[in-house]
Amino acid sequence: MHRPLIPQIKVAVIYGSxxxxxxxxKVAGWTIAQIEGDGPFAVESVDPGAHDLAEQTxxxxxxxxxxxxxPEYNRSFPAPLKALIDATGAEWRGxxxxxxxxxxxxGGLRAVEQLRLVFAELHAATIRDGVCFANAWDQFDETGRLxxxxxxxxxxxxxxxxxxxxxSALRTARNTVPYGQFAA
Numbered sequence: 001m002h003r004p005l006i007p008q009i010k011v012a013v014i015y016g017s018x019x020x021x022x023x024x025x026k027v028a029g030w031t032i033a034q035i036e037g038d039g040p041f042a043v044e045s046v047d048p049g050a051h052d053l054a055e056q057t058x059x060x061x062x063x064x065x066x067x068x069x070x071p072e073y074n075r076s077f078p079a080p081l082k083a084l085i086d087a088t089g090a091e092w093r094g095x096x097x098x099x100x101x102x103x104x105x106x107g108g109l110r111a112v113e114q115l116r117l118v119f120a121e122l123h124a125a126t127i128r129d130g131v132c133f134a135n136a137w138d139q140f141d142e143t144g145r146l147x148x149x150x151x152x153x154x155x156x157x158x159x160x161x162x163x164x165x166x167x168s169a170l171r172t173a174r175n176t177v178p179y180g181q182f183a184a
Contacts (some may be wrong), residue, residue, distance in 0.1 A: 008042040009167040011035060012063035016070030016081040016111075018049035023102065023136055026144035028069040031100050031131075034156045035067075040164055048080045053087055060091035065098070065167035066124075070111050071136075072103035077111035085118060092119065094179030096166035098127040098159050107132030123179065125170065127162045131155045 013032055017024035035041050046059045070077050097119050101108025109132055116126045131152055133139050139147055146152055
């Protein structure tokens with residue numbers, strides 16, 4: 001699916017939830033498994049529940065692109081994710097952001113729509129296509145394996161193709177003309 005790219009695109013997979021017993025661990029694990037391998041991506045996780053802010057900021061800074069794995073809580077995204085976004089800034093500029101969302105009947109899409117507005121303010125480019133899991137608690141087994149993976153894997157392949165294109169183009173652009181000189 002992917003062509004090798006040297007150096008690889010560094011993707012930070014960001015855990016959106018810190019709740020005890022969170023489903024985010026399974027969804028993020030599935031996401032990381034879809035990305036890892038001989039493809040063009042090197043994956044690093046950013047988990048607000050496991051890493052302190054300094055480490056999270058460093059991991060975000062190294063990334064060429066981001067995948068935010070977020071649940072929908074009360075028609076929005078979780079407070080720890082907002083706190084991470086607000087505590088950082090330049091790390092997001094001129095980089096693409098993709099989304100894997102989950103929740104009830106909406107599959108987390110309301111959280112993603114709100115995140116698109118937040119990331120626009122940070123000068124990040126959000127990827128149009130994403131992966132969403134409606135009624136997510138029914139979709140993963142106790143080991144974190146997706147029960148019916150075909151549709152989600154196709155959506156992930158589309159999203160990763162777009163993320164690869166945007167990350168490659170924006171990395172080249174940032175290396176040619178640093179984006180920070182234009183960002184407010």
